[in-house]
Amino acid sequence: MSVSAPTRPTRDPVLLAPISWRTPIIMTVLAALALFGFALFTPAGLESTIELTGASAAWQLPDLVIGSRAAALALVLVAFALAGLSFWTAQNRRRSMAVPVVFGICLVFAFLIWAVAGNASGLPLPFLLSTAMTAALPLIFGAFAGLLCERSGVINIAIEGQLLAGAFLTAVLATVAGNAYVGLIAAPVGGALVGLILAVFSIKYRVDQIIVGVVVNVLVLGLTSYLFSTVLSDDPLRLNNPPQLPALRIPLLADIPVVGEALFNQNIIVYAMYAAVVALHIGLFRSRWGLRVRAVGEHPKAADTVGIDVNRTRYRNVVFGSAVAGFGGASMVAAGLAFTKEVTEGRGYIALAAMILGRWSPTGALAAALLFGFADSLNRVLNNIGSPVPYEILAMLPYLATIFAVAGLVGRVRPPAGAGKAYPS
Amino acid sequence: MSENNDGREKPERTGAQPDAAQPDADAPSQAAAPQQPEAHTEAEPDGRGPEDSGRARRAAQAPAVPDTSPRPHPVDDGPTSSQARWATFRHEMLTGSWLLTLLAIVAALVISSVLIAVADADVRASAGYFFARPADLLSAAWSSIAGTYVALFRGSVFDYTVLTGGGVAELGRAISPLTKTMVEATPLILAALGIGIGFRSGLFNIGAQGQVLMGAATASLVGFTFVPPGTGPFSSLLHLVLALGAAVLVGGLWAGIAGILKARTGANEVIVTIMLNWIATYLVAYLLTTAVYRVQANRPIAPHVAETAELPSLLGSWSPLHWGFPLALLAALGVWWLMERSTIGFQFRAVGANMHAARTAGISVNRVFVMVMVTAGMLAGAGGAMQILGVEGTFRASSAGTIGFDAITVALLGRNRSGGIVAAAMLFGALRAGAALMQTVADTPVDIILVIQAVIVLFIAAPPLVRTLFRLPDPQRTRVAARAKEATR
Known part of the structure; x- marks a missing residue:
């Protein structure tokens, strides 16, 4: 070895992880697909119409009418530029979530422009976003429930059951009381009861958490379906006819073009969701409570050593998290819809996926859940106004996109280290 | 002190061949045990008196109890080994996983019965005048529960209603479910x-x-x-x-x-x-x-x-x-x-x-x-x-x-x-x-099946819960206690 030691500390290149080119390559491929799919083969003369303001907005903007091919081409070119930028960030070992997110938005808009090209009715963008928010609500609260539980070390597969229980109790109690807000109080109770089963079996009896979760889902599905087919069906008008939760319009803010309706002309559950995101983010990452919860989830023994009651923390978090999911379940009947068998349609599992996709963080889970909600509502809207893509293929897209995201963009996500393991009391 | 009844009546049986010495006591229940979950009630006639599950638990824990009772032959190994053998056998029976499985299924059926009864229209109607005529409620509940489970059995195992008397083809139709x-x-x-x-x-x-x-x-x-x-x-x-x-x-x-x-x-x-x-x-x-x-x-x-x-x-x-x-x-x-x-x-x-x-x-x-x-x-x-x-x-x-x-x-x-x-x-x-038959004959929606399935799995996954419900001994705790007794002997 040479005796001349390096004069200034340089980072040993061997110690650095190899540069991952996966994200930029996937982005380039997707941009290329979009170039051929949405831009080049669109006939030149077509125009795309996009509504910018909803019916209730105070000041109306005229519909946006643009040449389909030129606009899609411009967006795809921006996407290519972002893919190039992504190569640059990868080369410099920077991690940026903004680039893929903006990239995704560009491609979605390129797709939208292509999908409504030549369509006379135009794309009702504010309506689309507004229904996306409604569709995302159960997913958001479900994902929050999942992360509250998993951050404390209990895997919550039972989100589906908690949503279902929340929706069931909301529908019944709101109908009986004749007041939609009573249903909102009942919803968390339903979720918490389901969470209590999960907690008792997984914490006290130390049954495998995934097993309990799956079984509890079956149990709640069976219970609610059974009660629906017997008791509720006997007298649907007096038991299963919940009033609609009114939309609370915030003046001025709701008049913002494009997003105003979606964000500020919604029922109280949406506003509760805003509060929940902020509270959870600060609570988990900036408060003593959050530190303790995360310690219990990551290294229960260490937490126990410093005097945190591991299992009590877990009980509290599971029951509280499940109540959050139950509250989210209320959003599925908030529009004055009657409860039906399996009204959740697997949304609990999608919420689980959103939580993992969002890497166990409230903001990430929110973004992922909104994405699913947007895809769901886009599919409905396009199906209504007539789209060139078959309904089933379009419905498949968000799930395909999730697989791409999990495999390419997110990669190896790491759950809390203590999740899934019971802690001896 | 009831746990020592077994011990008191056995000493005269010598320890040379304990199995041969009490064929009437142990052998039938042993033979019956694998098929018959109610082996305990079957084994009653051998003179040990009625045993509820609580007593069974105490009996199984007998070796763990300190010597508070007079031991007739402390030096003779025979009765204690016979007693221990019986206790071990009973212990294994009460802690075996097959019994837990069976009890879990029983518990699931009981819980589902409550649901079936609650959702039944006749039951709810008769609940309105429960204090006037309580028998109505009970009979309505019984008929709805029994009807459901009998239909479930007929649809899945053996449909005895097609049997009218003879014929192999008829038997085929009966076991077709x-x-x-x-x-x-x-x-x-x-x-x-x-x-x-x-x-x-x-x-x-x-x-x-x-x-x-x-x-x-x-x-x-x-x-x-x-x-x-x-x-x-x-x-x-x-x-x-x-x-x-x-x-x-x-x-x-x-x-x-x-x-x-x-x-x-x-x-x-x-x-x-x-x-x-x-x-x-x-x-x-x-x-x-x-x-x-x-x-x-x-x-x-x-x-x-x-x-x-x-x-x-x-x-x-x-x-x-x-x-x-x-x-x-x-x-x-x-x-x-x-x-x-x-x-x-x-x-x-x-x-x-x-x-x-x-x-x-x-x-x-x-x-x-x-x-x-x-x-x-x-x-x-x-x-x-x-x-x-x-x-x-x-x-x-x-x-x-x-x-x-x-x-x-x-x-x-x-x-x-x-x-x-x-x-x-x-x-x-x-x-x-x-x-399907349950829904058409007993008018119980098929969704109850999901409840039964889920409760069975929940109970089977949590043996301590079933043990608490049915007051069965905990295999680990009794084993530890037995070991402690060995050490103190």
């Missing part, structure tokens, strides 16, 4: 075997639903498009093998996507399999609107598979049982061999027990991930094919039903072992088979 149970169990066995392999290898595969669906879709496609050369049993066998093989292949490939993504990119298999379920659902729904499935006039139903591709009937026309059931049992045997006796199975289990240790030991964990998922998918795909080639014949979007999700519960109930899965699938198959 049992064969229907086997038919229902067939796809559950196959899909649950795959899920069980995943669980034991540390992979949580929620994707059986999608794999079953893809298998069913493939079996149907091959079943109605392929025309086997020539005629006769051999060409039929060729067609059947092709359809089944294609379904197995596609199921394996479909699950393999999740395995490869997990191995290559670390993508969480729970997410990927959930997503693949949805993609399979929509893909199949889309294909059923296209010319691929020769759909006519907006009816999203595939043509019936050719006769050559159908799984032949096993018992004749009186029963729906087809060759899929023995094939599924064969698959269970194969999975048992794979997991317990083969090197690959050892690697699977090693990865499931401790991934890092397995990697350190030189096992390619990533290859195991792919292999586990492919194997699971192949089994689930076969399960889907059974449903098409053996039962339905025509494929539609709902052909997979909830087989894939039920199979998760079956695998959990069967503790991921082949034998357990077959037994659990038979139980769930019986519930599924009997559900």
Whole structure:
């Protein structure tokens, strides 16, 4: 070895992880697909119409009418530029979530422009976003429930059951009381009861958490379906006819073009969701409570050593998290819809996926859940106004996109280290 | 002091041949025990007096009790060994897993009875004047509960109502429900075997639903498009093998996507399999609107598979049982061999027990991930094919039903072992088979089946809860106590 030691500390290149080119390559491929799919083969003369303001907005903007091919081409070119930028960030070992997110938005808009090209009715963008928010609500609260539980070390597969229980109790109690807000109080109770089963079996009896979760889902599905087919069906008008939760319009803010309706002309559950995101983010990452919860989830023994009651923390978090999911379940009947068998349609599992996709963080889970909600509502809207893509293929897209995201963009996500393991009391 | 009654009446029996000395006491109950859960009540006439479960628990704990009672022959080993033998036997009986399973099923049925009674219209009507005529409520509840369970039994095991007196054909019709149970169990066995392999290898595969669906879709496609050369049993066998093989292949490939993504990119298999379920659902729904499935006039139903591709009937026309059931049992045997006796199975289990240790030991964990998922998918795909080639014949979007999700519960109930899965699938198959008759005869909605299934699995998963409910001894605690007594002796 040479005796001349390096004069200034340089980072040993061997110690650095190899540069991952996966994200930029996937982005380039997707941009290329979009170039051929949405831009080049669109006939030149077509125009795309996009509504910018909803019916209730105070000041109306005229519909946006643009040449389909030129606009899609411009967006795809921006996407290519972002893919190039992504190569640059990868080369410099920077991690940026903004680039893929903006990239995704560009491609979605390129797709939208292509999908409504030549369509006379135009794309009702504010309506689309507004229904996306409604569709995302159960997913958001479900994902929050999942992360509250998993951050404390209990895997919550039972989100589906908690949503279902929340929706069931909301529908019944709101109908009986004749007041939609009573249903909102009942919803968390339903979720918490389901969470209590999960907690008792997984914490006290130390049954495998995934097993309990799956079984509890079956149990709640069976219970609610059974009660629906017997008791509720006997007298649907007096038991299963919940009033609609009114939309609370915030003046001025709701008049913002494009997003105003979606964000500020919604029922109280949406506003509760805003509060929940902020509270959870600060609570988990900036408060003593959050530190303790995360310690219990990551290294229960260490937490126990410093005097945190591991299992009590877990009980509290599971029951509280499940109540959050139950509250989210209320959003599925908030529009004055009657409860039906399996009204959740697997949304609990999608919420689980959103939580993992969002890497166990409230903001990430929110973004992922909104994405699913947007895809769901886009599919409905396009199906209504007539789209060139078959309904089933379009419905498949968000799930395909999730697989791409999990495999390419997110990669190896790491759950809390203590999740899934019971802690001896 | 009641626990020492046993001890007091036994001393005169010498310890030389305790078994021969009390054939009337122990032998019958021992013989009865494996089949008869109520062995304790059966064993009463031997003079020990009525034993409730609470006393049984105290008796089983007898060795743990300090010497507070007079011991007639402290030096003689005979009576204590006989007493210990009886205690051990009773202890094993009360802590055995079969008893827990049985009690879990009983508890599930009891809980469901409450639901059945509560939802019954007559019961609720009579509850209105309960204090005036309480008997009405009880009889209404009894009739609704008994009616439900009797219908469930008739629909799944033995329909005694068709028996009018003699005739083998009549007997066939009576046990036809049992064969229907086997038919229902067939796809559950196959899909649950795959899920069980995943669980034991540390992979949580929620994707059986999608794999079953893809298998069913493939079996149907091959079943109605392929025309086997020539005629006769051999060409039929060729067609059947092709359809089944294609379904197995596609199921394996479909699950393999999740395995490869997990191995290559670390993508969480729970997410990927959930997503693949949805993609399979929509893909199949889309294909059923296209010319691929020769759909006519907006009816999203595939043509019936050719006769050559159908799984032949096993018992004749009186029963729906087809060759899929023995094939599924064969698959269970194969999975048992794979997991317990083969090197690959050892690697699977090693990865499931401790991934890092397995990697350190030189096992390619990533290859195991792919292999586990492919194997699971192949089994689930076969399960889907059974449903098409053996039962339905025509494929539609709902052909997979909830087989894939039920199979998760079956695998959990069967503790991921082949034998357990077959037994659990038979139980769930019986519930599924009997559900239709239960709904039509007893007017109890089929959804109660889900409750029964879930409660059974919950109780079986938590033995301490069942022990608390039925006041059974805790095997660990009594063992520890016995050891402590040995030490103090």
